[in-house]
Amino acid sequence: MSLLELDDVNAYYGESHILRGVTMNVEEGEICALLGRNGAGKTTTLRSIAGATPPNVRSGTVSFKGEDVTGKPAEDVSAGGISLVPEERRVFPNLTVAENLHLAEVVNNKSNTWGRSLTFEHEGMSTEDVYAQFPRLDERRDQQAGTLSGGEQQMLAIARALKQNTDLLLLDEPYEGLAPKIIEDVEDAVQRISEDGTTILLVEQNAAAAIKLADRAYVVDQGQIVFDGTAEELREDEATRERYLGV
C-alpha cells in the first residue's frame, strides 16, 4: 500500500472536466514530482487531494494511509496528516510571523479535535525547531507576514506546514517567482524535510529543478497522466520532456 493513492480521479470546476482519470501513487518517504505545463492540472490535483473545493471530485478515489479521504472536508484531511503549501503561499499578511506559525498549533486545541482521533507518524515541529531551521523567520517573529519578501513568505508557508503534524507535504510550485539564490535555500529546506522522513509531493513547472530532488516523477497534461517513472527515466526521456515540459 502506498501512502497516497489516486485512483481514476475525475475532477470538475463547475461543468468543465479538468482531471480526466488521474491515477498515481506516492510512496512513503519519497519525494515525488508532479510536473506539467501551466494549466495542465497540477494545482487541481493537489486541491483534490487536500479536500479543497472547488474542484469537485465526481468519481474516483483518493486514499491516504489506506483510508478513503475523497470528498472529506479540507480541515479533516489536513488534520489527518496532509499539509498543502499552496501556490501563492497564502501566509496571512495581517498576522505576524509568530501568529502565522501559532495558527498551525490551534488545530490541536480540544475544541477543534472534538470527536476526532488524531495519530501521526510525524509530530509537528516545535516553535524552537522551526526558528532554528529558519533563522530569517526568527529575526522577523513580530513582523507582519505581509511585509516579508517572497522568499521569506515561502519559508513561512513551509515552516507553517511543518508545524502541523504532517505525514505528507504537498508543495505547489515552491520556486515560483523566487531568485535563484532563494530557490537554493528552499531546495535545501525541502531536502532536509525529506531527510527527516516526511513524504513530499512536489509540483513544479520548473522541471529541471524538481527532477534534481525527486525520486520519481509524474507528468500531467490536459488532466491526464502522460508519464510515470523514476526521475532518472524522465531525465533520459527527451521526447516526453520536449513534448510536455518544453525542456
Place this chain on the structure above:
Amino acid sequence: MSIVSELAVILLNGLQQGAIYVLLAVGLSIILGTLKFVNFAHGALYLVGTYAGLFIALDVTLSSGKLQEWGYGEFGLGWGFLAALILVPLFVFAVGLLMERFLARSFYDRPDTDQILVTFGLAIVVQELFRVLFGSNSLPFTQPEYILSVIPVSGPMQLPIVGSFPRWRLWVIAITAVLVGIVYLLVEHTDFGLVVRAGTRDAEMVRLLGIKISRPYLVVFGIGAALAGVAGVVGGPLNVVNPTVGMNILVPAFLTVVIGGVGTITGAVVGGLIIGLTQATLIGLPSVTIASFTLNFSPWSQVGLYAIAAIILLVRPQGIFGNEEVAP
C-alpha cells in the same frame, strides 16, 4: 451656558449616540469581514434586544396589538434593568446561534444579493411579527433609576466643564467601552481571535491548516448578535420603543461599518464615533439666522451621515481602517 460647555455636551451626546452604533457595527463588521455575510437582519436583533430588555426589566401595559386583544396586555417580568442587561445578551446570543446555524450558514457561498434578500426579508418578518403581537404604538421604556438599588443611573449628573448631563447616557458610553474592550481582547489575544483574524483574510487557508472554522464562525455570529442585543437594551430607554427601531438603526449601523472599514473593530469604533458626533453636532448646533432666512441644522442630521460617509469613502473606498483586499 458657555460655548465650551455647549460643545462638551455635543461631544458627549455624540459619544453616546456613537456608542450605540459601535455596538451594532462591531458585530456587523466582524460578521461581514469574517463570514462575508451581509446581515440586513442585524437591526432585527437590536429590535429583539430592545423588546426583550423592556419586558425583562419592567412591567408593561400594551395598548395595542394582538396580545392586548387576547387579554395578555399586562406584560413583562419587572426584574429590573440589571437582569435585562445580563439576560438579553445571553438570549440574543442564542438567537444569533440559531440564525447562523439555520439561515446564514447555507448562504455563505451564495452571492451578496441572495444574502441581502433573505436577511432583509427576515428583518421585515420580525418587524411585522412584533407589530402584530405588541402593537405599533410606542411603548415607554423608562430609564432605570437605580441598579442594584444603590447605584444611581438616571437623572442629571454634574460634570466639570460640561455642567449637567444625563447620567444614563454616560452609562451607555461606559458599558459600550467595556464590552468593546472585551471583544477586542478576545479577537486580538486569544486563539479564537487568531482564527477569526486569519479567517477574515483567507478562510480556506485556515481550513487547509486543519482548523474547523465553522465553530468560530458560529461564535462570531453569536457575539455579534449579543452586542446588537445589548445595544437594544441600553439604547431602549433613550429612544421610543416600537417595531420600526430595528430598521431605523440599520442604515447608520451599515454606514458605520463602511466608514470604519469592514472587519476591523477599531474601524467600527472610529466609524461609530464619527457618525455619532456628526449627528449630535447637526442636532446640537443652534440655528443660524441670516437676514430673514433661518437655517436650522437638525433636520439635516440624517443627510449629514450620508454626506460624511460619501466624503470618507471618496478618499478611502475601503474605509478608514479597511484594507483593499476585503471589499465591503
